[in-house]
Amino acid sequence: MRAGAGRVPGSPGRRAGRRRALALALLALATCAAPARPPGKPPATTAATADTTATTGTAPTVDAKDTVDAQDTVDITPGTCGTGWQHPRPGPQRFALRNGAAVPVDARLTDPRTGAVYGEVEGVAPGTTRPLRVRLGAGSYAFACLPEDGDAVTGPVVRLGGHAAPGPAARPVTRAELIPATLDYQRWTARQLAGLARATAALRTAIDHGDRAAARRAWLTAHLGYARLGGAYGAFGAAGRAVDGTTAGLPGGVHDPRFTGFHRLEYGLWHGEDGPALRRCAARLDADVRALGRTWDQTRPAPEALVRRVQEIPEDTLHLELAGRTDYGSGTGRATAGAQLDATERVLEPLVPLLRTRYPGLAELRRRLARTRRDLEHAQHRRLDADFGDLVERLAEVAAVCAVRRAA
Amino acid sequence: MSPVPRRGFLHGVAAAALPAALPDPVPAPLPAPLAGRPPGPPPFHGRHQAAVLTPPARCTAFTALDVTAGNRAELAELLRTLTERARLLTAGRAPDPAGITAPPADSGLLGPDLAPRTPVSLTLSLGASLFDHRFGLAARAPRRLRAMPVFPDDDLDPAWCHGDLGLQLCADSPDIVLHALRDLTRHTRGAMQIRWRLDGFTAPPRPSGTPRNLFGFKDGIANPEVRDARLMDRLVWAGPHSGEPAWADGGSYLVVRLIRMRLEFWDRIPLAEQERILGRQRDSGAPLDGDREDDPPHYARDPKGEVIALDSHIRLANPRTPAGGDQRLLRRSYNYDRGVDAAGELDAGMLFCCYQQDPERQFAAVQRRLAGEPLTDYITPFGGGYFFALPGVRDGADWFGRGLVHPT
Numbered sequence: 001m002r003a004g005a006g007r008v009p010g011s012p013g014r015r016a017g018r019r020r021a022l023a024l025a026l027l028a029l030a031t032c033a034a035p036a037r038p039p040g041k042p043p044a045t046t047a048a049t050a051d052t053t054a055t056t057g058t059a060p061t062v063d064a065k066d067t068v069d070a071q072d073t074v075d076i077t078p079g080t081c082g083t084g085w086q087h088p089r090p091g092p093q094r095f096a097l098r099n100g101a102a103v104p105v106d107a108r109l110t111d112p113r114t115g116a117v118y119g120e121v122e123g124v125a126p127g128t129t130r131p132l133r134v135r136l137g138a139g140s141y142a143f144a145c146l147p148e149d150g151d152a153v154t155g156p157v158v159r160l161g162g163h164a165a166p167g168p169a170a171r172p173v174t175r176a177e178l179i180p181a182t183l184d185y186q187r188w189t190a191r192q193l194a195g196l197a198r199a200t201a202a203l204r205t206a207i208d209h210g211d212r213a214a215a216r217r218a219w220l221t222a223h224l225g226y227a228r229l230g231g232a233y234g235a236f237g238a239a240g241r242a243v244d245g246t247t248a249g250l251p252g253g254v255h256d257p258r259f260t261g262f263h264r265l266e267y268g269l270w271h272g273e274d275g276p277a278l279r280r281c282a283a284r285l286d287a288d289v290r291a292l293g294r295t296w297d298q299t300r301p302a303p304e305a306l307v308r309r310v311q312e313i314p315e316d317t318l319h320l321e322l323a324g325r326t327d328y329g330s331g332t333g334r335a336t337a338g339a340q341l342d343a344t345e346r347v348l349e350p351l352v353p354l355l356r357t358r359y360p361g362l363a364e365l366r367r368r369l370a371r372t373r374r375d376l377e378h379a380q381h382r383r384l385d386a387d388f389g390d391l392v393e394r395l396a397e398v399a400a401v402c403a404v405r406r407a408a
Numbered sequence: 409m410s411p412v413p414r415r416g417f418l419h420g421v422a423a424a425a426l427p428a429a430l431p432d433p434v435p436a437p438l439p440a441p442l443a444g445r446p447p448g449p450p451p452f453h454g455r456h457q458a459a460v461l462t463p464p465a466r467c468t469a470f471t472a473l474d475v476t477a478g479n480r481a482e483l484a485e486l487l488r489t490l491t492e493r494a495r496l497l498t499a500g501r502a503p504d505p506a507g508i509t510a511p512p513a514d515s516g517l518l519g520p521d522l523a524p525r526t527p528v529s530l531t532l533s534l535g536a537s538l539f540d541h542r543f544g545l546a547a548r549a550p551r552r553l554r555a556m557p558v559f560p561d562d563d564l565d566p567a568w569c570h571g572d573l574g575l576q577l578c579a580d581s582p583d584i585v586l587h588a589l590r591d592l593t594r595h596t597r598g599a600m601q602i603r604w605r606l607d608g609f610t611a612p613p614r615p616s617g618t619p620r621n622l623f624g625f626k627d628g629i630a631n632p633e634v635r636d637a638r639l640m641d642r643l644v645w646a647g648p649h650s651g652e653p654a655w656a657d658g659g660s661y662l663v664v665r666l667i668r669m670r671l672e673f674w675d676r677i678p679l680a681e682q683e684r685i686l687g688r689q690r691d692s693g694a695p696l697d698g699d700r701e702d703d704p705p706h707y708a709r710d711p712k713g714e715v716i717a718l719d720s721h722i723r724l725a726n727p728r729t730p731a732g733g734d735q736r737l738l739r740r741s742y743n744y745d746r747g748v749d750a751a752g753e754l755d756a757g758m759l760f761c762c763y764q765q766d767p768e769r770q771f772a773a774v775q776r777r778l779a780g781e782p783l784t785d786y787i788t789p790f791g792g793g794y795f796f797a798l799p800g801v802r803d804g805a806d807w808f809g810r811g812l813v814h815p816t
Contacts (some may be wrong), residue, residue, distance in 0.1 A: 092504060099625070119507045131520070133505040168509040192610045202548075358509075368598065386476035390598025397510040405508070 071096050071131075074143060076107040076124060082143035082155015088136075090164035093131045099124040106146040107132070108408065109170075112157050113140055115408070116169035123148075124152060137166030144408045152408040170358040172405035178303035181350030185306055186296075188346065189229055193293040196225045200289045203265070207282040216269050220332055223262045227336045230313045230343030235305075239292045243285065246326055254328070260284050263328045270329025304404045310347045311399040313340050316330075318388045322381070337388070338376045342394070345369060351402055358401050366395045420758050454800040456645065459529035460763050461634040461738070462694070465578035468608045468742050469585045470664060470759055472535070472571025472793055477599040480543045483582055484813045486599040490575075491623065491807035493595050494530045497588045517587040528588040531573035532808050533662045533792045533795035548812055550656050550796040552766050556663070559775050561784040568666055568791025573605045575760070582607065587610045604791065606666055608742025608759035611798040617701050618693060622669050622743050622756055623786075626693030626701055630726065632736050644738050646765050646796075655811030658761045658799035663737075663771045666791035669757035687720030695722065704728075721783050725774055735773050737764040757787070767794055 071093065077100035085095075099105045108120040109132065118141070119134040127130045199222035206215040226244055227234075235241070241359040248255035254267050254352045260281060268278040317340045320326045321333040348369075355362050373388040379387075451458060477483045496503065500523055503513040539549035555570055575592070577585045585607070593602065611619045621627035622675050632639050643651065647657035674682065683689055683696060693701030698713045705716055707728060726732065742764065745756040764770035778784075796807050 092502075117508050119505060133520075134507065135504045152427070167504050168507050168511050170507070172508070365649050382474050382603070383476045386598050386601040393594065393597045400506075400511055403508070 012106055021321035031182040068161050071114050073098055073129070075100060076105050076143065077101045077143045078105065078147045078153040079144045080149065081145035081153040083159060084115065085143070087159045088160055089143075090138065090166075092133070092135045092164055092167075093346055095134070096129050097121055097124060097132050098129045099126055101147055102126050103148045103150065105148070106406065108144045108146070109134055110142055110144050110154070110408065111140055111153065111169060115171045117172055117405075118167060118169045120405075135167035136160055137164035138162045145224075146406055146408055149194040152406070154408070167175075167288055170401050172408070173307075173354055173358070173402045174407045175303055175404050176407075177354060178402070178404060179304065182301055182303045182306050184350045185347060186301055189301075190293070190296055192225070192229050192288070196222065196229070197293055198288075198289050199225050200286045207265070207269075207279055210274055212269060212274065216330070219265055219269055220330065220335065223266070223332070224335060224339040228264065228328050228342045228346075230309055230340070230347055235312075238293060239288065239295060240286045243292060246328075261288065262330070263326065267328040275313045306347065307351070307402045307404065310344060310351065310402075311395040313344045313347065314388055314391050314395060316340065318385070318392060322385055322388060334376060334384070336374075337384070341369070341372060341376065344391070348398070349397075351398065354402055355398060359398060361394055361397065365391075365398070368394065424661075428777050434541075443489070452495055452801065453803050453806075455802065456660070456800045457531050457797055458800070459531045459576070459578055460644070460660055460740075460797060461640070462529065462608045464740050464742060465529070466579045466580050466610055467475075467582045467585050468576060469589055469605060469606040470608065470761070471571040471575045471577075471589065472603045472664075473575060473600040475542075475572040475600050476785070480545075480813055481736075482599060483734065484758065486596055487809045488807045489590065489595050490532060491598075493592050494532075495801075495804075497528050497591060498530060499697075500527055502675070514794060515587060515590050517583055517590070517652040528577055528579040528584050530588065530592075531574075531576040531662075532576075532737070533741055534796040534809070534812075535571045535574060535793055535795050537570060543813070544586040545812065548653055548655065550653070550659070551651055552646075552661065552768060553796050554767075554794055556794045557697070558793055560779045562789045565790050568604045568606075570793045571631050571795075573600060574793065574797075606744050606746070606791075607758050608744045610742055621741075621758060622745075623669060623674055623686075625682075625688060625690055628739055628741055631738055634738070641733070643736050643765055643770070644763050647764055647799075650765050655809075656796070656799065657698075660797045661767045662764065662765050662795040662797045663760075663762050663764070664792040664795065665760040665789050667758040667760055667783060668755065668788045668790050668803075670756050670786050670788070671756055684717050685721060685786075686724035687716045696720075719781055721781055723776070724777050735770050735801075737762045737770040737774075741756050760792070763797065 072085050072087055073096040074082060076082075076097045080100070084098075095109075097107050099107075104123045104125055106120065106122045107124060109118045111118070112114065118136075119132050121132050124130045138160055140159050141156055142157045144152055145151045145155065199218070199282045203215065203218040203222045206218045223244075241261075244257070244263065245261055246263055247253045247256065249261050250259050252259070254264075259267075262285065264281050265278065267273075268281065314325060317337045321337045321340065324333060326336070327333050352362070359365075368387070368390055372384070372391060375384050375387050413704050465484070475486065476634060477486050489677070506513045515813060524655070529639075534550075534553070536553045536555045539545045541554070558564055577588045577592075579585045579588070614620050618626040618628060632643050634640060634644075646652045646659050646661060648654055652659070679690060687705070688695055688701075692699070694703055695705035695716060697703075697705055697710060704723065705728070707716065707723060710716055712718075713720070718724075740761040742759040743756070744759045745754075747755050749755045799811075801808060
């Protein structure tokens with residue numbers, strides 16, 4: 001569960017489990033998004049009567065010691081947002097954010113000139129206090145208080161002088177900004193599912209004809225086609241489990257009647273099975289894939305799920321394929337990992353415009369993706385494990401910085 | 409790590425040769441506690457890595473890693489990152505918050521504020537395989553660094569042997585060790601990958617004197633005196649004075665042996681036989697010809713081994729001949745306990761670690777003398793490796809291995 005997953009009005013369960021199906025997020029894209037303020041534009045509302053400008057000196061001794069000492073208790077009650085910041089100074093520090101309102105409040109420390117966020121605490125319950133840790137440097141700061149279902153309020157602006165560098169900050173990504181990427185992914189997936197249905201039909205035919213070599217080839221083509229969708233991590237819910245589930249959770253293991261889909265066929269094709277049971281499984285997979293395609297046409301993936309997907313696909317690769325937990329005899333885990341890398345890049349691509357101003361590691365991420373691609377060809381498993389381990393660290397940052405947040 | 413409760417390990421000022429595998433509590437006067445240093449972690453910067461000479465901590469994790477960095481520049485980057493993280497971790501400093509740009513910067517395992525009350529020490533060493541063709545370092549290898557050989561009584565599992573790097577973490581509790589390991593691997597993802605890992609622990613004295621190993625015998629008092637700088641230069645530290653390259657000055661050879669102990673079998677043999685095998689009394693730790701654990705054995709009075717058998721562990725490991733003086737090594741061993749084997753027997757034993765100037769002259773010589781000793785029925789070395797512990801990081805500008813990979 002990611003801490004930074006932003007709340008969106010109307011989204012199902014802001015802290016629901018991550019294994020939430022894309023296809024189950026039946027969200028109308030048109031109903032989303034609180035009105036967004038263009039980045040950089042000053043807030044319309046301020047809690048204080050006038051900006052309280054507190055310019056401090058360079059405070060070199062504080063910075064040099066790098067200690068977190070006396071913390072300020074800052075009010076995040078929308079009507080008095082940002083008051084109580086008594087001791088502005090550069091360096092690492094911890095604020096105690098107190099919500100005196102009757103509703104939960106999200107609080108952020110922002111740069112009021114750019115809208116960039118240095119730190120946030122979500123859903124501070126009425127009457128409670130939560131810590132916020134940040135590193136401050138030279139610059140302008142203001143708290144923003146976002147009450148549940150109310151307008152955002154920005155507190156007084158605090159300016160710090162000197163030369164200390166502040167911690168990292170980024171402008172929040174709003175739901176509206178992610179809609180083009182989400183629509184793009186929706187359309188692309190629909191086309192891929194159509195191709196997948198052709199591949200599973202061919203697999204069914206090959207199995208019906210009893211040609212094991214042809215069936216194994218058709219199985220690999222179809223399975224890689226599915227992996228290329230980024231269907232990892234339960235993206236397609238129950239439909240995905242029927243198509244690509246393993247024996248996990250099935251009391252009968254590989255003989256459990258609920259074991260269906262690609263891995264069931266893989267087990268049969270690589271364990272000398274050729275009876276009617278295998279043919280029934282092929283027919284079932286064919287039907288399940290076509291059903292998935294029809295469902296997909298009726299659904300709208302949630303932007304927040306898309307953002308998580310970019311990390312979750314390679315997390316699954318690491319946890320399942322590279323660990324050998326999804327191999328039922330074909331030994332094609334590395335090819336699956338390659339298809340999942342395709343899917344990762346496909347999901348990442350439409351996020352790139354959002355990342356250019358928010359994620360300084362973009363060029364290195366692309367270099368690492370290319371290296372992983374090369375290593376898939378020949379590298380030893382430890383090298384490949386390391387490549388994917390590196391990718392998920394970077395993509396976790398991508399997912400964090402692109403997490404959907406309310407406009408403020 | 410806290411040196412205070414385990415100063416009993418420093419016994420053995422006048423000890424001669426040391427055992428390579430198991431107990432050889434050689435008698436020695438109890439030394440005065442280390443004086444002049446405040447409690448708390450040893451300073452990170454120095455000519456040597458701090459944890460080589462400090463007594464074993466309560467908990468350790470020994471991790472062997474393979475470097476997956478692609479070239480020498482990336483290897484240098486890896487070593488710089490390890491240094492930087494080690495500096496923060498050994499000082500107990502919390503990392504800066506990442507705001508909304510990344511997942512939390514710290515695992516939170518030690519609470520919100522790391523502090524000097526949770527110190528960890530880290531020892532980084534290099535394996536022979538790092539000096540292969542990959543990084544162009546072959547000509548600069550420590551002169552006596554080889555892959556660990558197979559000794560006659562070994563039953564080595566390749567998955568538990570060797571490694572490009574050895575990383576040992578020591579602290580007072582397992583969560584501190586794991587916190588450091590998570591931090592270090594997270595920040596070096598992609599550049600190195602864990603090959604094997606074994607966690608260890610030390611026991612308090614039962615009831616007094618030297619702590620006991622899992623066979624119930626006092627173990628490990630016979631170390632050379634670490635406060636004797638000239639002795640350390642002769643037995644532990646490597647450098648130009650021992651024929652090593654200049655960059656290696658202040659390093660030391662580390663031999664790690666993973667030794668399974670057959671506890672159930674041991675518990676089924678009579679006490680007299682156990683004592684005969686080891687040469688010491690179980691209750692007191694005294695040699696069989698003495699009354700106290702610090703009494704020296706008198707082999708000259710017992711030429712036929714009627715009291716202390718000629719093939720007893722302590723007599724083979726340390727025959728107390730004048731020639732054995734240069735074979736002494738500095739033991740830093742731990743117990744391990746990792747569940748059960750396939751037959752349901754306890755999988756526990758010793759994480760044997762020792763430092764020396766020359767692994768051939770010291771560890772291997774002792775090990776060869778122990779070949780075929782009766783104790784081998786009850787112990788099985790199954791893994792480990794030979795490593796070269798790097799010189800210390802001298803100051804804030806220095807980093808691990810700088811002189812090796814980036815000669816100036």
